[in-house]
Amino acid sequence: MHVKNSKPIKVAVLGGPGTGKTTLCKQLDVDYSLAGYISSICEEFAREYIVNYGVPTNIFEQFLLYEGQKKREEYLKSSDIIFCDNATILCYVYGILTCNFNNPKEKYALLKLYEWAMRDLNEYEIFYIPREIELIDDGVRYQNLKFALEVDKKIVDFLSIMNISYVEVKGSMPERVSTVKKSLNLPAKKTAADIVHDDIKEKIC
Template sequence: MNMQCRTGKPTKCAFLGGPGTGKTTLIKQLDVDFSMAGYLSSSCMDFARSYIIRYGPPRTIFEQFLLYEGQKQSEAELSHCDIIFCDNATILNYVYGLLLCDFKSRQQVYALMKLYEWAMKDLPEYEIFYIPREFPLHNDGVIYQNEEMAAVVDQKIKSFLDMMNVPYTVITGDLASRIQQVKDKLGFVPRRECRIE
């Protein structure tokens, strides 16, 4: 894949996986590396994280619409960039909707169908990377899932990608390995030499 130049939309890279898989650390380092190499890049932090800090964990499927709109807006604010590294994506609101949906409620099933429709509409905008769980969950005070629930989220995300036949790249290993795998996939070519004086 060759990254688009500034004549078009930015390349949006979505890093998907359950909580505590190292997505945020990875995107922050990628942002630094790409910026130092001459790209106009930015990391787009997970809007759900700030929502949880402020209001607590989402308890209903309907809150996923607020999280969707917040994530969409966060990404739109970075539309001036060449490349955006997202530690979430709007398509995940459908996955979390699946976990929250009361399938006996027609209203909630309809809400889930809308989240699915929006996910499918947004899917082509992303270059997707999946990060499997390689280390135990570390609770940082914001992550509200336990180890068991985090594993369920991991599986739901991967199942969604596989069932919808979504192309994605699995990223594994230590931080340096993960960074190199992403750079290889994106066809990273420095635009300027990095000099530290």
């Protein structure tokens, strides 16, 4: 895999609530920044939305979440690589969970979310984290384990049914980081010596 010239590499780390997506993104951001890349983290817009407006309860709110997530990713477009602990394509997955299939308008809304998900799909390098750790109440996200497990299943179903290529990431944090790095296969832009030299130069200047 090669670094794109015009667009950043967007790494989507997918998984249900509380699977360690954000922690992994933060570690990868540090590692690739040290390797000389302009690296950024795009944290999920949904968290901010929930803090301000509460947990989304209908499918139409997924359009607001989609636009918010899209704008966050667009804002970071000057980066070499963006680590996303969410992705616009997941708005379709959450749309499935909130859609009233007896309502024609909601079925049409779900179709539009599907179209948008398919349109955005090729923008991401996709990684999936299965649930290996206990769900911890962070006071913000969906805290019901039953619902979290349902989200896990819907994400895997979506990836599998649509034959979407993804890499499963599991194990300890070093193991997860190693799996992502091996898959991305990006060469370091800086060596350890370069980093030390830059640090000394900055202190002198």
